[in-house]
Amino acid sequence: MEDAKQAVDADVDAGGLQQRRVVRVDLDPPLGEQAGDRRVGEHHPKRFLPGFPVGRSGYRGLVAVTRAIELRTEVPGPRSREITERKERVVADPLGLYLPIVIADGRGAIVTDVDGNSFVDFTGGVGCLAVGHAHPRVVAAVQDQAARFLHTDFTIVPYEIYVEYAERLTALAPFSGPAKAAFFNAGTEAVENAVKFARGYTRRPAVICFEGGFHGRTLLSLTLTSKTHPYKAGLGPFAPEVYRVPFPDEYHGITGRDALEALERAL
Numbered sequence: 001m002e003d004a005k006q007a008v009d010a011d012v013d014a015g016g017l018q019q020r021r022v023v024r025v026d027l028d029p030p031l032g033e034q035a036g037d038r039r040v041g042e043h044h045p046k047r048f049l050p051g052f053p054v055g056r057s058g059y060r061g062l063v064a065v066t067r068a069i070e071l072r073t074e075v076p077g078p079r080s081r082e083i084t085e086r087k088e089r090v091v092a093d094p095l096g097l098y099l100p101i102v103i104a105d106g107r108g109a110i111v112t113d114v115d116g117n118s119f120v121d122f123t124g125g126v127g128c129l130a131v132g133h134a135h136p137r138v139v140a141a142v143q144d145q146a147a148r149f150l151h152t153d154f155t156i157v158p159y160e161i162y163v164e165y166a167e168r169l170t171a172l173a174p175f176s177g178p179a180k181a182a183f184f185n186a187g188t189e190a191v192e193n194a195v196k197f198a199r200g201y202t203r204r205p206a207v208i209c210f211e212g213g214f215h216g217r218t219l220l221s222l223t224l225t226s227k228t229h230p231y232k233a234g235l236g237p238f239a240p241e242v243y244r245v246p247f248p249d250e251y252h253g254i255t256g257r258d259a260l261e262a263l264e265r266a267l
Helices: 078-090 136-146 160-172 187-202 219-224 256-266
Strands: 103-107 110-113 118-120 207-210 242-245
Touching (some): 187 219
16 A cells, blocks of 8 residues: 555445556566565656556555455356356266355455455465465466467477576576476476486386375375375275385474484385
8 A cells, every 4th residue: 555554444335446546567576576565655667557557565555445355146156156056067077166265356365256255365375375376477478478479388399488498597506517498288297307307217116205295186196195085985996106204393392303213114
């Protein structure tokens, strides 16, 4: 907010959310120089996103000022119930819903469902939305790329941004020496390929994982995943040469020494 002492209007309509003045947004700043990381009031010449006024606050200012939670109907509302009933008829049963609300719009950490109820989103796309919903720089980047091309398969028709992204990530990698990167569609695919890379390099077949961990739902990653219900029950046989060791958790009586000794035994 431009004035931190100004109270938020409790009667702001969630359907007509008010925007406040915001910091100028650089569509392509140097790595680690995003506008939201700067101190409020610090001046940096920037380009602008169309439709967003200039001001002195960070990305938080782009998120509409309203109460985080506003309920206009019962939860779930009638539209959400209607859509989830349709889902039951056409979507595979394993894709169960954690919450029976259907999103219509998201801004930052706030989501609004199809019935006009707004909630705080504590999941962030299960960790995928580190900067929240509809961050203006992300939206601008997606729009720019969509106007060029969306998919080619890098191994068929390569493109420079894949190489650039690998360069930037390997430069930040927390280890010394040469490094290379590969990108995948989902966490479970990344886990499976990490194991393939390790086996190919070491020529060792076995994999050690922590008890209680979740690694994905494809065959090898599902083998690594510890929780049987609802993920694994009735879906075996699973991949061989997977060994579990306890994760250090002092709160539940597993010390770091316990975990290290278990790892030594497994090796």
